[in-house]
Amino acid sequence: MTPFVAPSLPSFSEVSAVLCLLLIFLVPFAGAGLALINSGLGRSRSAAHAMLGALCVASVAALVYVVAGFAWQGVAGRPDHALVVAGKTWGWIATEPFFLRGLRLDLSPAALVVLLQMFSVGLAGMIPLSSGADRWRLGATCASTALLAGWTYPLFAHWVWGGGWLAQLGVNCGLGRGFVDGGGSATIQVVGGVTALSITWILGPRRGKFSAEGMPAALPGHNVVLALLGCVFAWIGWMALNSAGAMLFLGVEPGRVVLIAVNTILCAASSGLAAAVVTRVRFGRPDASLSANGWIAGLVASSAAAPFLKPASAMIVGGVAGIIVVWVADFLEFQLAIDDPGGAVSVHAVCGLWGVLAVALLGDVGAAGVGAPGLGTHGQWLAQLVGIATLLGFVLPLTYGLNWLLDRVYRQRAGREGELQGMDLSELGAGAYPEFDIHGDDLLQR
Amino acid sequence: MKLAGFLLLVAGWAIVVAAVALLPSALTRVGFVLAGLATELLGFALAVRSHLVLPAEGE
Numbered sequence: 001m002t003p004f005v006a007p008s009l010p011s012f013s014e015v016s017a018v019l020c021l022l023l024i025f026l027v028p029f030a031g032a033g034l035a036l037i038n039s040g041l042g043r044s045r046s047a048a049h050a051m052l053g054a055l056c057v058a059s060v061a062a063l064v065y066v067v068a069g070f071a072w073q074g075v076a077g078r079p080d081h082a083l084v085v086a087g088k089t090w091g092w093i094a095t096e097p098f099f100l101r102g103l104r105l106d107l108s109p110a111a112l113v114v115l116l117q118m119f120s121v122g123l124a125g126m127i128p129l130s131s132g133a134d135r136w137r138l139g140a141t142c143a144s145t146a147l148l149a150g151w152t153y154p155l156f157a158h159w160v161w162g163g164g165w166l167a168q169l170g171v172n173c174g175l176g177r178g179f180v181d182g183g184g185s186a187t188i189q190v191v192g193g194v195t196a197l198s199i200t201w202i203l204g205p206r207r208g209k210f211s212a213e214g215m216p217a218a219l220p221g222h223n224v225v226l227a228l229l230g231c232v233f234a235w236i237g238w239m240a241l242n243s244a245g246a247m248l249f250l251g252v253e254p255g256r257v258v259l260i261a262v263n264t265i266l267c268a269a270s271s272g273l274a275a276a277v278v279t280r281v282r283f284g285r286p287d288a289s290l291s292a293n294g295w296i297a298g299l300v301a302s303s304a305a306a307p308f309l310k311p312a313s314a315m316i317v318g319g320v321a322g323i324i325v326v327w328v329a330d331f332l333e334f335q336l337a338i339d340d341p342g343g344a345v346s347v348h349a350v351c352g353l354w355g356v357l358a359v360a361l362l363g364d365v366g367a368a369g370v371g372a373p374g375l376g377t378h379g380q381w382l383a384q385l386v387g388i389a390t391l392l393g394f395v396l397p398l399t400y401g402l403n404w405l406l407d408r409v410y411r412q413r414a415g416r417e418g419e420l421q422g423m424d425l426s427e428l429g430a431g432a433y434p435e436f437d438i439h440g441d442d443l444l445q446r
Numbered sequence: 447m448k449l450a451g452f453l454l455l456v457a458g459w460a461i462v463v464a465a466v467a468l469l470p471s472a473l474t475r476v477g478f479v480l481a482g483l484a485t486e487l488l489g490f491a492l493a494v495r496s497h498l499v500l501p502a503e504g505e
Binding site for chain 2 (some may be wrong): 085086088090169174176182201335336380382385386388389390392393394396397400401
């Protein structure tokens with residue numbers, strides 16, 4: 001193992017740095033959007049718990065990331081631990097000090113990376129909240145987020161954004177520009193999505209979700225208006241996230257931010273509409289909650305590919321995401337008996353993987369000027385496949401193993417009584433809607 | 447079955463990483479990467495199957 005210095009972050013003019021900073025300030029809208037969607041698609045008896053959970057996740061994620069996460073993630077251009085294999089250096093973990101010591105928090109790219117990541121890791125942590133809705137204890141949520149922000153996320157983020165081995169696949173192995181993921185389809189969304197899958201597996205389904213014959217019961221979200229409003233907030237946050245990420249991690253010019261925003265909008269719009277059309281064809285009427293999921297799926301898929309797509313390609317990427325999300329949500333529930341109330345696995349994991357693949361299938365990585373000078377785009381699809389293999393073959397077992405161990409020492413699922421009572425009353429002592437008698441409606445199938 | 451599934455996931459990833467790190471020929475590299483991914487899919491299928499909820503558990 002040798003110390004290794006990866007290629008540096010892009011250098012910014014002051015105007016670019018200020019633009020990037022302003023974009024980063026808008027990223028929390030994405031988290032607000034996800035929190036509203038999680039709450040709206042869950043049951044009324046757990047609505048306050050879902051929103052408080054989102055705040056707790058954002059807080060724990062930011063704290064743990066600053067204490068330890070950044071030390072493992074680092075930024076490109078600073079020393080990391082690297083393995084030498086076949087004469088090539090493979091950076092695998094950063095060597096930054098804890099508590100951001102030694103880092104000047106100014107308008108430098110490294111400081112902007114830290115700020116963006118404090119929000120991004122919280123965003124990744126909110127994704128499993130959706131799959132664990134109505135049965136995931138608040139304390140366990142915080143502990144699980146600490147594991148995500150302290151280990152899983154920083155490690156993979158170092159490999160992709162910190163100059164690690166996935167980013168170096170182009171230089172080391174001639175695979176295009178290396179693994180490319182500007183806005184975090186893989187690093188934020190899929191990492192959060194596979195953690196959500198682990199949580200659904202560890203927690204098991206909600207009581208009453210599956211009948212004795214194994215048929216799933218419909219447990220509709222309590223407030224679709226909240227979920228749809230969350231889509232609008234997420235839209236703003238995602239445009240900022242994709243743009244800031246592309247500037248910081250891919251070094252795209254500030255002028256390309258407009259293209260990124262246009263592509264992000266097109267992806268979300270075509271995905272939301274595709275989901276509405278698919279549900280209209282299948283069920284006779286457009287399904288509001290699945291259309292909301294479709295909208296977010298488009299945003300998720302856009303994150304990796306937005307800097308490299310032409311607008312027409314962005315529509316295709318979004319349209320495919322909208323179709324995938326409806327089909328996968330049904331497949332997970334009816335065939336695999338996975339109870340994922342907010343659709344986190346289909347939206348964030350599956351459509352995130354689609355976004356990563358779309359970079360190579362429909363994007364023009366060369367046009368964006370990404371990567372070290374002189375690298376071609378030949379083999380880009382293989383680099384993206386290696387990234388996907390890493391998410392499935394490394395991140396999923398790691399996050400499952402960590403959460404399984406956590407469950408051994410601190411039970412993650414609420415008790416039977418607490419679950420029947422609702423997470424609001426059982427964990428917070430008060431409901432989100434104390435003036436309304438609505439719990440009876442929760443158990444009715446509509 | 448659960449453990450076997452997760453071990454296959456990790457094994458598939460190891461095949462992929464070894465292929466890109468050690469194999470010089472593009473064709474063999476692609477072949478081994480696809481083989482690694484197939485191994486991962488097999489492991490994923492096992493992991494999914496081990497988590498299928500029995501009807502009685504869903505009550």
